[in-house]
Amino acid sequence: MSVASLLDPISPAGGPASFRNLDSWLQGRTLYGGASALIAYTAAIRAFPDLPPLRAAQVAFVAPTGPEAELRREIVRQGRNVAQVRSEIWCEGQCTLTAFWLFGTEREANAMHPAAPVTEWPGPPEEAETAMTDKGPAFIQNNFEIRRAQDMRGPGDPLVRRWARLTDRSGLDPVSELILLGDVLPPGAMRAMQRQGPISSINWSFNLLEPEPTTRDGWWLSENASQHAAHGYSSERLRLWNAEGKQVLDGMQCVAVFG
Structure with missing residues (x-):
């Protein structure tokens, strides 16, 4: 299953989404964590396309994610420079993944410290x-x-x-x-x-x-x-x-x- 096929069912409107042929993305009995996180992230940026660049995220893998899902997302707060968005995957009436995404505009650098090599x-x-x-x-x-x-x-x-x-x-x-x-x-x-x-x-x-x-x-x-x-x-x-x-x-x- 291609990456494009994995993301095709995600619409800007959210709601029900049917993912087919997931066998190639499975980890045990659930969707691989990176794939489910990407679904939640894509649901957020397709719903709110004018967000600034992503800076940080917190993702909780709550329960196994399967092929029949409901995608929920909302802007928790949008300030002048930073927007915080929550997105969730629900399967069979329970939340299987919840994620909090932090988007932020570029600022003039007042601190410079590169990561160590x-x-x-x-x-x-x-x-x-x-x-x-x-x-x-x-x-x-x-x-x-x-x-x-x-x-x-x-x-x-x-x-x-x-x-x-x-x-x-x-x-x-x-x-x-x-x-x-x-x-x-x-x-x-x-x-x-x-x-x-x-x-x-x-x-x-x-x-x-x-x-x-x-x-x-x-x-x-x-x-x-x-x-x-x-x-x-x-x-x-x-x-x-x-x-x-x-x-x-x-x-x-x-x-x-x-x-």
Whole structure:
């Protein structure tokens, strides 16, 4: 299922939306988190096309999202420079995703502090070894190309770093591409698990460092790092850099780690 087909059912009016042939975007019994977040984001910007650039978001994955949905969105507040929009996906009478989007106009810079360059640069994606061939959930096998960006394999420091790009980016603006791709890797806590078991994203919040991010040939360096894992949950830091090593997204996530 192409990205365009995933977004075609979303109308500016919101309301009922039927998504067909979702098998290629599934993660277990629900829609992959990046895909459901993109649906909610697209519902917001199609309803309110005059919004300024996206600056930040908070997304909660509440319950499994299926093919028959109702899309809700509203402007919570619109000021002179900043607009805050809530969008939700409802399935079978319950909210399955709720998101809060912060849009803001460009301001004259009164503070300048660039993000630190990526540490332990892995080299360009074109020279990296292919990873996750014929492995991983359906949404990765059908929609992403993944390459290694660290030497570590198996248990170790709770950090996962990979080059990633969409196999089909047609019709996507750069911000939508990052939303679709930002949740693609497993959590860093995977490397600290004492035994194999399911994992599930509960939420995802992020700041966009560039309103119009760019990269080379669709490649982004993605990193998930567990900051603390205990009691069945992991607090994860999620970051994305472009192919030149410039950071474009900084995020956090809570992940349920089952045993």
